[in-house]
Amino acid sequence: MRLIPVCLAAIILLLVSCNGNKKVKTQADDDITLKEFVDFFPRATFPYTINDTVLNRKEKDSLRISLVAFKTFIPDSVFTRYFGAKPKAKLFPLVKGKDSNENIFLFIKSLAAAKKAYVFCFTKNLRYINSREIAETDKDPSYRRYCEVSKNMNFKIVTETKKPGEQVDIKEDNLFLDNSGHFRTAVIVSNKDLSDEVPVNPLDTLPRKNKFSADYLQDKKNIVSIRDGKNFKTCLFFIHFSKNDGECMGELKGKAEFTAPNKAMFTDKTGPCGIEFIFTNSTVTIKETGGCGNYRGITCFFEGSYTKKKEPVKPKEKKKKKSDLKSW
Structure with missing residues (x-):
């Protein structure tokens, strides 16, 4: 009879040991669930700014997001619009946040010919709502777009375009996600005469x-x-x-x-x-x-x-007279 407790203890130790060896899934795994994917993102301290420094920051390859998995979390049309039918971009997690409706906002960086950042929005039940490109920088030094995010998940997207001389055109788009799940423009501020x-x-x-x-x-x-x-x-x-x-x-x-x-x-x-x-x-x-x-x-x-719009009337071509034609 004394063998029974000993056997039970051995079985428990074996189960604990097996569970301890279970691989923890990360954003790099193709079979990760959306809940596991969301849990992986670090929480940010808002306000949070996504600018050139963030976009140009070198990321560990081990943090790279599985495109196979991510494609299953959003509509195909959205994925293709941002990354193409045959994507070559490398995606990396930035941070996550929540608004007053408990909607989840995932901020993701994309590295390709241009470096961009996107926000992807989900309900608290992990249903896709909407998304938007919010920041960009590329090899052209005359153009950049960055984003400032408030703790209430309001977005100020600033676009700067350098003109000849010292002039810089600045445009600010202030956006928010409304209760129907659509991004609305609250106000546009610009120093450019639009x-x-x-x-x-x-x-x-x-x-x-x-x-x-x-x-x-x-x-x-x-x-x-x-x-x-x-x-x-x-x-x-x-x-x-x-x-x-x-x-x-x-x-x-x-x-x-x-x-x-x-x-x-x-x-x-x-x-x-x-x-x-x-x-x-x-x-x-x-x-x-x-x-x-x-x-x-x-x-x-x-x-x-x-x-x-009326199109200009094309002049009719004059027919050449026989006398104008060269004989061969």
């Missing part, structure tokens, strides 16, 4: 053979540009507007699908934003059908009518 800023149209040189492919204007600062899609059912668009002397601006580029001969719809795959386009022979009218606060100021909207 009222005279003319947008650069990224679609300018693309084909415009389809019926409604053209530039539609209110003035030089308010434009809707439509270009041919891959087929007649789609179109590419670029919208830029500036209201109230540049105090409220919006910009969005994407692909819309025709739902009727003169109507197209854009639906954002990563948020609630939706825009309706209604065409006539000479105008396009746009209207938000879903909140597009991620792409504009908080006091203005993607809306209004724009008039088709």
